[in-house]
Amino acid sequence: MSPPTVAPARKPRWETGVFWLCWTISLLFLTVFYRMRRYHADRLPPSGACLVVANHQSHLDPPLVGLLSTRRPMHFVARIGLFKFKPFGRLITALNSVPIRDNESDVAAIREVLARLAQGHAVLVFPEGSRSPDGAMHEFKGGVALVLKRARCPVVPVAVEGCFDAFPRHRRFPRLLGQRVAVMAGTPIAPDDLLKDGPAAALERLRQEIDAMRRDLRARLRAASNGRVPGRVPVGVPVGGPGGD
Template sequence: MSDGAGGATPAARAGRPATGGGHSTFGRCLYAVLWVLCRTLAVSVFGFRVRFAEPLPATGGLLVLSSHQSHLDPLLLGLATDRRLSSLARSTLYRFKPFGAVITALDAVPIDREASALAGMKTVIRRLEGGAAVILFPEGTRTRDGQLGDVKGGFAIIARRAGVPIVPAAIVGAHECWPRTARFPRPGRIRLEFGSLLSPAAVAAMDDEALVAECTRRLAALDTRARAALGPPFATR
């Protein structure tokens, strides 16, 4: 296990971002610069701490299943590990070409919200089959009260079709730093806990209901662990 500002596992080391293969020179350089700057800010402003139950796979498709507390979450997950993690982005964000170039360099997955849910799933599955690590927030929206919401089952179909492992992750403190009602974030303390992997074989062995129940249980346990690590007032919830 590892515990630190950025983790210290083979696939999740602190101190340097992943800049390797398959990306343009612009993308690698931009990612490296933004990673270092944002990680420094996250640690200094939010006291950002990360714990891994085991190393993340360094390569191959991976579904990161995370609780969703604030707009900070995709950024924090990406700063936790030196493996590049892809977040979903509305396709309309690509209309402004300079911004589209930036989020493309950051490995965002474009999703057309006006298209069917099936089309969005297929896009994510293709990215996973291509070896990417993709972040999904199974609650579907940010929490309103800082508590873990209902976990929806769409991820189960994606993980099973793509044949990839699932790693659960829970974020605590981000809601207090940037609740839905606030326009801007404020300083605070944030903890991110990564759990043990669910292998593709384990995923395939469970039906959707059982898989959702198991992932819900794991997310809740990680949420509790993160609150205990942060201490009051988080641990009293």
């Protein structure tokens, strides 16, 4: 059962134009420099509220996941520090971002995410809370469990791979040569099915499903590049295992 839908506030036309302009630029950038691959984009519901849950490797993740959707804008959560520089803050506001503090229980952000879901939007969240330090997946924070319990909408697990090698958190600028990135959508999960064993079990199920897709993507990228990229073995991927060296 989806949350009750309320009419969304009408966005200024310039914001809608900026969104689709940035979507097109992201498509060109990720295709030209990173030979982007998208898998199962059709699994993203074409309309209605849905919570998109993804692993977080890099600043490249939001545009990469957003490119799964060709028919509807995706909303996403962004750390509040990104809004401090006002021109950039205006830009990511036009890109449907929701500011969130480092505190995982940021009540205002959770309420805003729930409000956008109630308006029938697709909202992207990164339950790890910050970019991976090594490309592997890490513990999911509890804040997203509150959204799962309150939203009662379909949840779409999504995996990204290659973004850590292309733009790890310790680099100021991305590597533009020799890297590949990919994104894959999983099958939407009904809220009652996901939460049948409680919020903690729901988070662990999502983490495992996303990590399985991430390893699948890693194997595909390495096969396509003759084992060259992604070049390192993240924590949690045994050497010689799927996508291992």
